[in-house]
Amino acid sequence: xSLAAALIGLAAGAAYVAMPAGTLNSVLARDTDREPTxxxxxxxRERPVTRGExxxxxxxxxxxxxxxxxxxxxxxxxxxxxxxxxxDEAPVTEVSWFAAxxxxxxxxxRLPTWYEWEYAAAADATRTDARGDxxxxxxxxxxxxxxxxxxxxxxxxxxxxxxxxxxxxxVWEWVDDFNALLVNGDxxxxxxxxxxxxxxxxxxxxxxxQNYAVLMRVALLSSLSAADSTGSLxxxxxxxxxx
Numbered sequence: 001x002s003l004a005a006a007l008i009g010l011a012a013g014a015a016y017v018a019m020p021a022g023t024l025n026s027v028l029a030r031d032t033d034r035e036p037t038x039x040x041x042x043x044x045r046e047r048p049v050t051r052g053e054x055x056x057x058x059x060x061x062x063x064x065x066x067x068x069x070x071x072x073x074x075x076x077x078x079x080x081x082x083x084x085x086x087x088d089e090a091p092v093t094e095v096s097w098f099a100a101x102x103x104x105x106x107x108x109x110r111l112p113t114w115y116e117w118e119y120a121a122a123a124d125a126t127r128t129d130a131r132g133d134x135x136x137x138x139x140x141x142x143x144x145x146x147x148x149x150x151x152x153x154x155x156x157x158x159x160x161x162x163x164x165x166x167x168x169x170x171v172w173e174w175v176d177d178f179n180a181l182l183v184n185g186d187x188x189x190x191x192x193x194x195x196x197x198x199x200x201x202x203x204x205x206x207x208x209x210q211n212y213a214v215l216m217r218v219a220l221l222s223s224l225s226a227a228d229s230t231g232s233l234x235x236x237x238x239x240x241x242x243x
Contacts, residue, residue, distance in 0.1 A: 014053075014107055015046040016239055017163045022128070024119045027214050028181065039119045044112060045236040047155040047165050048173065049103060052088030054095065057103050064099050073098040075227045089154040091171045091234040097226035100174045104237035111176040112238035114221075118214065121167040123160040131211055140213040143169040168213065171234035178221040 023036035058065050066079045074096045081094060095103075097111075104110050112120075124130035131137065157166045220233075 014237070016043040016109075017046050018241070019044050019116070019120060019162060019164075022119065024115060024122065025129075026115060026118055027211055027218065028114070037115055039115050041241045042112070042116055043109075043239040043241060044116065044120055044162075044164055045109070045238065046159075046163060048091040048171060048234045048236045049100075050088060050155055051083050051086060051090050051092045054092040054103065055083040055088070057106060058083070061102065061106060064102060069099070071227075073227060075225075075229060077229045078227075079229075081231070086151075087154060089156070090152045091155055091166070093152070093171060093231050093234050094229045095174075095233070095235065096229050097174050097178065097224075100235040101176070103235075107237055109237035109239040111174055111235060113177050114175045114181055116238055117167075117173065117175050120160070120162060120164050121214065123162055123164075123167075125158060126161055128161055137211065137213065140168045144213065144216065172217060172220055172230075172232055174233065174235040175221065178224060179226070181218050181222050 019039075019042050021041040022039055024039050026037050062068060066074070066082075069078065077094055078096055078099070079094050083092070101111055122129045122131050124133070124136050127133075152171065155166055155170065157169060159165050160167065224233075
């Protein structure tokens with residue numbers, strides 16, 4: 001199969017949602033000011049990538065098969081459970097950042113930035129930013145209490161106001177700049193820059209300490225390397241808006 005044919009085949013089954021430009025009061029603290037962050041218009045995959053979709057990607061890109069991918073691009077946990085059996089409509093997990101990025105490129109996209117992901121994840125079914133609602137926050141936090149041993153459900157949960165699904169309640173998700181989420185050691189708000197070098201330090205100096213669900217994602221992503229993978233970490237893709 002040619003690369004063009006593979007890209008068309010992948011893109012055919014992937015629905016993307018247009019995300020309008022806007023501003024975001026990010027949970028991440030910044031050194032210079034606390035002004036809202038501007039997010040340019042982009043498109044975001046409606047749902048996370050599924051097991052079935054990733055298996056088809058491996059068929060057309062065998063270099064990402066577990067037996068062929070170089071160790072520098074995938075840790076021993078990469079696709080450890082394999083993709084045979086199980087529900088094809090469940091989100092794929094155990095995928096490294098490198099493999100997720102390669103998939104998105106094959107689909108004509110890329111991984112979303114943290115701000116793009118956070119911007120989309122702030123919405124509920126009727127509001128573009130529901131983070132001030134304690135009931136909504138409590139519902140999201142309830143997911144984190146779910147035992148990790150439970151089988152993952154299918155993708156396709158309730159859509160938020162943009163039409164994006166499964167931003168919460170299904171899997172953690174890779175973002176393009178996951179390794180840049182730690183607060184800079186030169187930050188004027190950092191009492192001890194050394195403490196920012198440890199796992200989970202991304203949650204130390206953050207603007208919104210009440211949004212624990214998102215803070216936990218920052219802590220997890222900050223602790224990973226690009227070759228790592230876990231059984232609860234999946235991904236979705238984004239695309240630039242063509243003008």
